[in-house]
Amino acid sequence: MPRGFLSTTACVALVMSLGACGTTRFDAPRDRPRPQAALEPATPALPAGTVTSEPLAPPPGASAAPVEPPPPSVAAAPSPALAPEPPPPAPAPVVATGRSSVVGSWNATDVSGSCRVSLSSAPALDLYKASTSGCANKDLAKVSAWDFRDGEVYLYQPGGTVTARLRQAGGSLDGALSKSGAQLSLAR
Secondary structure, eight states: OOOHHHHHHHHHHHHHHHHHHTTTTSSSSSTTTOGGGOOOOOOOOOOOOOOOOOOOOOEEEOOOOOOOOOOOOOOOSOOOOOOOOHHHHHOOOOOSHHHHOOHHHHHHEEETEEEEEEEEEEEEEEEEEEEEEOOSSSSHHHHEEEEEETTEEEEETTOOOOEEEEETTEEEEEEETTOOOEEEEEEO
């Protein structure tokens, strides 16, 4: 190849690379000016003048008879002073139900007398801890756990024997001892 051809080619390549450095197509979009065509068109001016309104024509098939205005209100005359309404009655007291409502100390009464039964919220395996004091009934004296299922309180002896089943009745628990069937009542 002729020597002049290489230098001409090298010179052209150099000019093109320098020209590429000066182009704006590599600039960041925020540095480039926005073309005028990308600007939003200005809103054309609205014609100035007076605004008039007319009722719309009736829809097809409807009569064009004018609509009568409603009669004036009768409540224009002042009414005599009314007696204030009595306050609404107080709602009936809510009796708490459920496991948390039976936790605490109870006075147990059965045919053999009365004693204290404490139902704790402390877990004991899948039941809750319970204790008694002063119970003459031997089965009731052995109560060590309790549970609340299907609206009933179950008192258990060690080993899982059910001592009694009781239902909530107002603020007390009423039921029977399992072995003898004798009535048992727990009250606060």
